[in-house]
Amino acid sequence: KSLATTGMLAISCFLLTLCVVAALAYFALGLALLPAFLLGMTVGGTSAAVVIPMVNALKLGEKTSTVLVLESALTDVLSIVGVFALLQIYTSGGVDPGKLLGSVLSALIFAAVIGFLGGIGWLLVLGKVRNFPNTISSTLAYVFILYGVTEELGFSGAIAALALGITLTNFEKFGLHHIQHLDRKIEPLSESDITFFQEAVFLLKTYFFVYLGISIHFGAMQLALTALGMILLIYALRILLTRQVFRNDEFTPRDAAITAIMAPKGLAAAVLASLPLEYGVIGGETIRDITYMVVLISITLTALLVIVYPASPVQRVFASLLGKSSKPATVPEIPVDSSNGDN
Numbered sequence: 001k002s003l004a005t006t007g008m009l010a011i012s013c014f015l016l017t018l019c020v021v022a023a024l025a026y027f028a029l030g031l032a033l034l035p036a037f038l039l040g041m042t043v044g045g046t047s048a049a050v051v052i053p054m055v056n057a058l059k060l061g062e063k064t065s066t067v068l069v070l071e072s073a074l075t076d077v078l079s080i081v082g083v084f085a086l087l088q089i090y091t092s093g094g095v096d097p098g099k100l101l102g103s104v105l106s107a108l109i110f111a112a113v114i115g116f117l118g119g120i121g122w123l124l125v126l127g128k129v130r131n132f133p134n135t136i137s138s139t140l141a142y143v144f145i146l147y148g149v150t151e152e153l154g155f156s157g158a159i160a161a162l163a164l165g166i167t168l169t170n171f172e173k174f175g176l177h178h179i180q181h182l183d184r185k186i187e188p189l190s191e192s193d194i195t196f197f198q199e200a201v202f203l204l205k206t207y208f209f210v211y212l213g214i215s216i217h218f219g220a221m222q223l224a225l226t227a228l229g230m231i232l233l234i235y236a237l238r239i240l241l242t243r244q245v246f247r248n249d250e251f252t253p254r255d256a257a258i259t260a261i262m263a264p265k266g267l268a269a270a271v272l273a274s275l276p277l278e279y280g281v282i283g284g285e286t287i288r289d290i291t292y293m294v295v296l297i298s299i300t301l302t303a304l305l306v307i308v309y310p311a312s313p314v315q316r317v318f319a320s321l322l323g324k325s326s327k328p329a330t331v332p333e334i335p336v337d338s339s340n341g342d343n
Contacts, residue, residue: 003070005063009245009259010071014044014078016237021230028226029290034090035283038276041082042287043230043294045075047266049205050299054262054306064255068262073162076268077108080156083272087279111155115163118146122164123171127187136196139168139189208267215270216292223286227293231301238263243322253324257309260322264302265295 022040025031031039051072055065122142129138146164147157168189242260251259273291277284308314319325 005245006067006070006074009067009241010074010078012241012245013046013071013238013263014075016241017044017234018082020233020237024226024230024233025287025290028229029222029283029286031283031286034086035276035281035287038083038086038281039287039290041079041086042272042291043079043265043269044082045079045265045268046072046262047264047268047295047299048072048076049208049266050264050302051262053201053205054302058258058306060258061252061255064251064259068259073159074108076158077156079268079272080158083275087275087281090281091279108156108159110153111150111157111159112163114150114153114155115146115160115165116167118142118160119164119167119171123168123186123188126189130187136192139193140197140200208270212270212292212295215274216289216296223290224293227290227297230290230294231297234263234298235260235301239321247323253315253319253322254309256322256324257315257318258306260318261302261305261309264299265291266299269295 018037018040020040021043022033022036025036025039026033029036046068048069051068055068060068122139126139129135143161143164147161150160151157171186171188239260242256246256246259269291273288276287281287309318
């Protein structure tokens with residue numbers, strides 16, 4: 001069920017964002033059709049570097065958390081594959097649709113298989129690795145190796161790393177501990193391993209925002225206003241989409257509201273933004289500058305909305321927009337039979 005919900009939310013939101021951003025870039029910025037779609041592809045995904053820490057901190061429902069994390073990973077892959085496909089069209093004048101579809105599927109499926117198998121392999125040898133001194137960073141080093149190997153094979157290293165992490169922490173749910181031969185050799189991650197990863201993620205996020213600040217070039221006011229318009233339209237469409245996808249009662253008003261808020265752009269968009277300029281695409285500088293502005297504005301807006309959401313008026317607004325009841329659930333009163341006291 002989580003995969004179905006993720007697919008509906010991720011693909012629909014990605015396509016809507018692509019179309020809206022491309023249309024604004026074409027009509028408001030005067031970009032040609034292909035550069036306009038390049039911009040749409042670049043900012044089509046959500047940022048895992050922003051979404052995952054927020055999801056962990058906000059303590060959302062398990063299904064909602066899974067949907068948001070998987071969405072950020074999936075849309076990053078779609079953005080990367082889409083941008084490179086459009087750049088191929090620009091440089092060579094065409095692209096094979098079958099080859100493009102195959103590259104997308106292989107990037108997802110084969111990378112996930114590599115990550116899953118790599119996770120099992122690491123669980124089997126982790127106990128022996130710990131016998132050596134100073135091995136707290138060995139798991140992180142293994143992630144880099146797996147990422148590089150997967151990319152070298154032509155698949156998505158990000159998806160492989162995600163599948164590896166899922167396997168390392170959820171191997172029991174996969175039933176691996178029921179296999180007697182494997183259960184004796186599996187060594188799960190320790191608390192120190194998880195703490196080390198949290199510290200590493202903190203450092204990476206810090207450097208990302210430093211890189212973002214260095215890369216932003218404030219230019220014409222038209223770019224800033226267009227970026228703001230793009231973000232507002234993206235959030236409006238995401239609210240409508242979340243209303244449809246999260247209409248079931250299993251999703252609380254808070255989970256639905258946070259899902260509607262989680263549309264920040266991040267690392268993938270910032271990295272992809274410079275590629276059109278490197279490939280000599282006309283309007284590449286505009287694509288780069290407006291992408292950085294979209295990233296900055298979207299992250300800022302997401303953070304602000306998360307901060308103000310606990311306020312009752314804001315909760316009522318989101319509940320109304322998402323078709324959810326803003327009233328807290330009440331426990332039904334149990335009627336008391338007064339006749340029992342007379343006996």
